[in-house]
Amino acid sequence: MTHNSTILVTGASGNVGRQVVSQLLAARSGTVRALTRTPAGAGLPSQVDVRQGDLSDPVALEAAVAGADVVFLMWPFHSAEPAVVVVDTIKHHARRVVFLSSGAVQDGFLPEQQHHPVGRSHARVEQLIEQSALSWTYLRPSTFAANTLWWADQLRAGDVVHGAYGAVPMALLHEADIAAVAVRALTEDGHDRATYHLTGPEVLTQAEQVRTIGQVLGRPLQWVELSREAARRRLLADDSFPDTFVEPLLDGYADMLAAPRPTITHTVEAVTGTPARTYRAWVCDHAADFR
Numbered sequence: 001m002t003h004n005s006t007i008l009v010t011g012a013s014g015n016v017g018r019q020v021v022s023q024l025l026a027a028r029s030g031t032v033r034a035l036t037r038t039p040a041g042a043g044l045p046s047q048v049d050v051r052q053g054d055l056s057d058p059v060a061l062e063a064a065v066a067g068a069d070v071v072f073l074m075w076p077f078h079s080a081e082p083a084v085v086v087v088d089t090i091k092h093h094a095r096r097v098v099f100l101s102s103g104a105v106q107d108g109f110l111p112e113q114q115h116h117p118v119g120r121s122h123a124r125v126e127q128l129i130e131q132s133a134l135s136w137t138y139l140r141p142s143t144f145a146a147n148t149l150w151w152a153d154q155l156r157a158g159d160v161v162h163g164a165y166g167a168v169p170m171a172l173l174h175e176a177d178i179a180a181v182a183v184r185a186l187t188e189d190g191h192d193r194a195t196y197h198l199t200g201p202e203v204l205t206q207a208e209q210v211r212t213i214g215q216v217l218g219r220p221l222q223w224v225e226l227s228r229e230a231a232r233r234r235l236l237a238d239d240s241f242p243d244t245f246v247e248p249l250l251d252g253y254a255d256m257l258a259a260p261r262p263t264i265t266h267t268v269e270a271v272t273g274t275p276a277r278t279y280r281a282w283v284c285d286h287a288a289d290f291r
């Protein structure tokens, strides 16, 4: 891969995309372009070639991807509906895509056979990329540590997190580690047709995650278990949480509770040379969000 490639980062204002942008800039790996619907509010660094557009708008996407060699693709939609046009547009310009897929995708099942809706949409995008002439790498991360920012309002107001499925075990990932793997795949040879199953280095239940936040903040924080119905009502009343994602989220937790404990992978270290960060390290990086 040449050092003067142009890399288009979609989802550049999001958890992972923002890290991809800053790590690409730090690595001085070519020209960094970013797609956002709202450039003024995206807060992207001045060295970034910011392009305004919606992924579901083929004209805007075409303008953003023209002249790009490699694309970091994140999928912000709850269905795969726009994917045919998105992949078609990318393949006419770029030669390679690194797709932020999901650990919800189960190997050996067609998209329509996937159990979870997130698995269905991401598996379909993977399928379309594979059917194109693009070179590709898929990142299939486990649960993001950043999801625990959903508790920030509760923890700014008191010492308790109310939620359902507190015993669900998760191998939470720091967004910087997902981005570090993405940056390797975007800038180095040797990652073509690789599917990277990414996890953090430890398994913690939701209740243990709350205790870890408390240890970092120096407060006696507690998880208070709600029934699924009470948690559903609470999430639906939360304006910052999309209503359409409430049932898939709770279904996902129920599945994770019934499934074997997550298996830790060492893929972050294998690809980047550095072990995945702990959840405690993530909380230290985001402590101000909970205060």
Ligand SMILES: NC(=O)c1ccc[n+]([C@@H]2O[C@H](COP(=O)([O-])OP(=O)(O)OC[C@H]3O[C@@H](n4cnc5c(N)ncnc54)[C@H](OP(=O)(O)O)[C@@H]3O)[C@@H](O)[C@H]2O)c1
Binding pocket: 010, 011, 012, 013, 014, 015, 016, 017, 035, 036, 037, 038, 042, 053, 054, 055, 056, 074, 075, 076, 077, 100, 101, 102, 103, 104, 118, 140, 141, 142, 143, 144, 147
């Ligand atoms: N959360 C998890 O535990 C988890 C686990 C595995 C996989 N994933 C996958 O990771 C992805 C989420 O990544 P993230 O947390 O980094 O994202 P995020 O923080 O939720 O940010 C969403 C990004 O999507 C962009 N966006 C939203 N709608 C858009 C549209 N119509 N066109 C163009 N851009 C749009 C937003 O950009 P602007 O507002 O600037 O346009 C923003 O940068 C999802 O595909 C999810 O399934 C998540």
